[in-house]
Amino acid sequence: MNHHNKMAVLGSGSWGTALSLVLADNKIEVNLWGHKQEIIDEINERHTNTTYLPNITLPQLIKGYSDLESALTEVNTILLAVPTKAIREIVNIIRNVVNEPVTIIHASKGIEPGTYKRISEMIEEEMPSHLLKDVVVLSGPSHAEEVSLRQPTTVTAASSQLQAAEYVQTLFMNSNFRVYTNLDVIGVELGGSLKNIIALGAGLSDGLGYGDNAKAALMTRGLAEIARLGSEMGANPLTFSGLTGVGDLIVTCTSKHSRNWRAGHLLGQGKSLDDVLSNIGMIVEGVRTTEAVFHLAKKLEVEMPITSAIYEVLFNKKDAKLAVDELMARTGKSESATGF
């Protein structure tokens, strides 16, 4: 049973559109907002969003809006599915439009360079507390392309308030889309954001022509880095063994759908970062997250050799093969020395 029958989804890219479809399947009316008028027109006139999800027909319960104020009329639950770099700007518009406390769910994956803030922290900073009921993060191994085909998918709704996480579980859960709850917001947000760095690395490795051994090494030692930084930042290390940690790492490093893996793959084949990003045409969150996490790890004195290597390839044009050679040539370590 759903408690509410109308929601706003902000962001009409692949993830916002796919999650709108899940909500509409659960008989929830969706006001889907986007800033590109032609996409909103297509959603309303043809019930498709072919730029992001070709061959998918959207349920009639989804209505497109290009005006944010209209999209927020009579809703008290808002889902954000925009790139991390747009979060503060959008929340600032929300705060000037709503006059009742709202629940904000976010489904974005990133860390802000410079401030090193997680998305829920940015939302809490920008939204006055009397207008913010709860913040919930929705994360896990979930490519929009498969969700929109109604293929079995599992995710996690995390909030410091169990009731809020359970509310979001109820909104989204159906026979194709299974939702778990979790109280570890820090671990869930960090797992979802940091796996994108490792997915760039997995793509680079594949692009260089390396095999499954190299990719398994990157994923496993990448997870060790994520858990090391996460523990330092207050996450429960066990969260990284769950859907939003190892689960999302697997799906992003091994799926042809992943934008981050595809970006790494093209870079590994020798393309420039600018060419790669314009070729993909969708947000590749791992690039900005690599920049943020490289500096954060330095500040916190946490060892993250894979992240550092990927940073050098992305931002200092280091040869990717040389970066792998240097990772392999590090001094011998004990796998259990730090617990990770």
Ligand SMILES: NC(=O)C1=CN([C@@H]2O[C@H](COP(=O)(O)OP(=O)(O)OC[C@H]3O[C@@H](n4cnc5c(N)ncnc54)[C@H](O)[C@@H]3O)[C@@H](O)[C@H]2O)C=CC1
């Ligand atoms: N695509 C997927 O399968 C999944 C994506 N995510 C996360 O969801 C977030 C959104 O990703 P996608 O939907 O894949 O991206 P996308 O590139 O498909 O769509 C992003 C949408 O945001 C819009 N946008 C960009 N800048 C904006 C701004 N300043 N103001 C308003 N709108 C703006 C774009 O026009 C586009 O409609 C990312 O953080 C991503 O990591 C999470 C899970 C799955």
Ligand SMILES: O=C(CO)COP(=O)(O)O
């Ligand atoms: O987070 C995702 C799947 O869970 C999507 O990853 P990409 O952004 O790499 O496509």
